[in-house]
Amino acid sequence: DTAVSQTPKYLVTQMGNDKSIKCEQNLGHDTMYWYKQDSKKFLKIMFSYNNKELIINETVPNRFSPKSPDKAHLNLHINSLELGDSAVYFCASSQAPGTSGGGTDTQYFGPGTRLTVL
Amino acid sequence: AQSVSQHNHHVILSEAASLELGCNYSYGGTVNLFWYVQYPGQHLQLLLKYFSGDPLVKGIKGFEAEFIKSKFSFNLRKPSVQWSDTAEYFCAVNTRAGKSTFGDGTTLTVKP
Numbered sequence: 001d002t003a004v005s006q007t008p009k010y011l012v013t014q015m016g017n018d019k020s021i022k023c024e025q026n027l028g029h030d031t032m033y034w035y036k037q038d039s040k041k042f043l044k045i046m047f048s049y050n051n052k053e054l055i056i057n058e059t060v061p062n063r064f065s066p067k068s069p070d071k072a073h074l075n076l077h078i079n080s081l082e083l084g085d086s087a088v089y090f091c092a093s094s095q096a097p098g099t100s101g102g103g104t105d106t107q108y109f110g111p112g113t114r115l116t117v118l
Numbered sequence: 119a120q121s122v123s124q125h126n127h128h129v130i131l132s133e134a135a136s137l138e139l140g141c142n143y144s145y146g147g148t149v150n151l152f153w154y155v156q157y158p159g160q161h162l163q164l165l166l167k168y169f170s171g172d173p174l175v176k177g178i179k180g181f182e183a184e185f186i187k188s189k190f191s192f193n194l195r196k197p198s199v200q201w202s203d204t205a206e207y208f209c210a211v212n213t214r215a216g217k218s219t220f221g222d223g224t225t226l227t228v229k230p
Contacts, residue, residue, distance in 0.1 A: 033218065041206055043162075043220040055216055090161060097216025099150045103169035105212045106152070109162040 003027050004110040006091050012116045013081060021076045021113045023091030031055075032074035033092040033107065034066060043090070049074055050097050081117045088112045120145035122211050124221035131199050132229050139194040139224050141183075141209035149211050151192040153183055154220075156206040165207070168192065179203070201230045 004025045013019055025032065033056075034046040047066045048056030054066070063079045078085060090112045095104040125140035143149065153165040166177025173185040183194045192209060209221040 031216070035220075041156075041223045041225070043208060043223065045218050045220070048216060048218070050216065056218075092162075097212075099148045099169065099212055099214045103150060103167055105150055105216070105218075106164055106167055107154075107162075107218065108164075109154075111161045 004091060004093055004108050006110040006113050008113060009111065010114050014118055015081055015083060017081050018079045019081060021089055023074050023110055025072055025093040027093055027108060029093040029095050030071060031094045031097045034076050035090040035092065037088045037090060048097060055097060083117050086115055086117045088114050120211055120213060120219050122209055122219050122221040124209050124224050126224045128225045130227045133201055134198050137196040137199045139207055141192045141221060143190050143211045145211060145213060148214050151185060152210040153194050154208045154210060199228050201228045204228045
């Protein structure tokens with residue numbers, strides 16, 4: 001009955017490869033997010049989707065492409081992996097985005113995917 | 119653009135000491151404020167949040183935070199820390215547009 005799940009948990013790959021990370025939430029939330037946490041623990045938002053539509057797209061290389069086949073899933077595909085992509089990637093979801101919902105933008109995080117690029 | 123600043127990058131305390139972690143944000147509009155905690159090897163989870171009403175909010179495990187609008191601050195406090203509070207603490211701000219910004223985090227180490 002995991003609320004937000006990610007696969008795989010660990011991913012080790014060579015530079016130049018293409019990889020995907022999957023995220024699923026069973027909370028019935030409308031909004032999903034991808035974050036990158038680097039080795040210094042800094043957490044940066046990458047993308048946010050609401051009802052399968054992209055609402056936040058921070059300055060990330062276009063090698064990163066999110067895909068939301070339905071409200072419960074937000075996958076992250078990364079092309080031509082580079083050393084600097086090594087990090088922990090967290091998926092999260094919330095009932096709603098923004099501040100209009102009386103705190104419904106509380107985010108629930110997945111366990112993270114530790115990506116290591118060699 | 120909004121930003122969140124956490125003043126203390128690494129805090130080391132002994133058990134039973136009092137804790138205050140600073141958080142300031144810059145954004146002119148309506149915000150919701152959060153503190154999330156990340157225990158070693160685990161994912162982030164909500165500690166407490168403020169979106170309206172009483173500016174003093176209480177969260178899990180004896181934590182509380184006070185929203186001071188005039189200072190754009192949302193400092194986290196706990197009167198007596200425990201070894202199990204050792205973790206990374208993140209302050210976060212959400213705006214009406216749905217953008218989330220996290221601070222750089224504060225590593226809290228509590229010595230037994």
